[in-house]
Amino acid sequence: MAQIVTRFAPSPTGHLHLGHAYSALFAEAEARSDGGRFLVRIEDIDRGRCRPEFERDMLEDLAWLGLDWEHPERRQSDHMADYEQALLRLEALGLLYPCFLSRKELNETLSAPHMAPLMGPDGPAVIDTDQLMDPDERTRRLAGGEPYALRLRMAQAIERAGSLEWLDRDRGRQVATPSIFGDVILARKDVRTSYHLAVTVDDALQGVTLVTRGEDLFQASHVHRLLQALLDLPVPDYRHHRLLTNETGQRFAKRDRAVTLRQLRGLDHTPDEVRAMIDWNG
């Protein structure tokens, strides 16, 4: 069997917390279990929220915890040309269209009584936002150079790709249901890529054979499987691990100022103690 390649892919929008520590250790252990390779990828496409100092601190905290990964790390913002190439390919297949609607405009339009959009994993699973904007208005915005997002024509994409499956090693074979996302955004207004596009392209370019991540991203794998089919990319296996929670049962999240590895280091905890806090004995 081919060598296992896993990755831990944090976004430098804050300091790593115990949930990240678990996720990183999980990914590394999967690779090590088979003499495989472990990578770290910096997911910094969100230029407004990412900071170089968080990136530096994150890598330092991971090394302190005892993780060992291949260098150099791939930093997404250094590889915009790869995402652009993928967009061009999808564009050539006629599967992308521009969307000018802001989140606010979209929510306002969708809250009209006759609209009842299904909720998807990323928000309302809108289909064909082209239909939601008056053509004159669209022409005016296009002429005015207003920024737009690029959305995938989901129905056509699914038709082209046909029926798809992927393997979650814990839950078994999954039939891909990317339609739950509607016309998913593949390039944001502020940056010519999106989480879904960048992750799928990177995992393929880095030769990742086993994607490990939290179960909050389980549904995202449906879209990633579709993009792999459309872009002729190899299909990795998946594992979606449990999400760690604090003593009140809430999952760790950066926005809640969850306990960070930095704080624990400051309190003189050792890496072994941190591993014990998250019941890690791998």
Ligand code: GLU
């Ligand atoms: N960057 C994502 C996060 O911080 C992880 C993406 C992934 O593992 O696919 O949640």
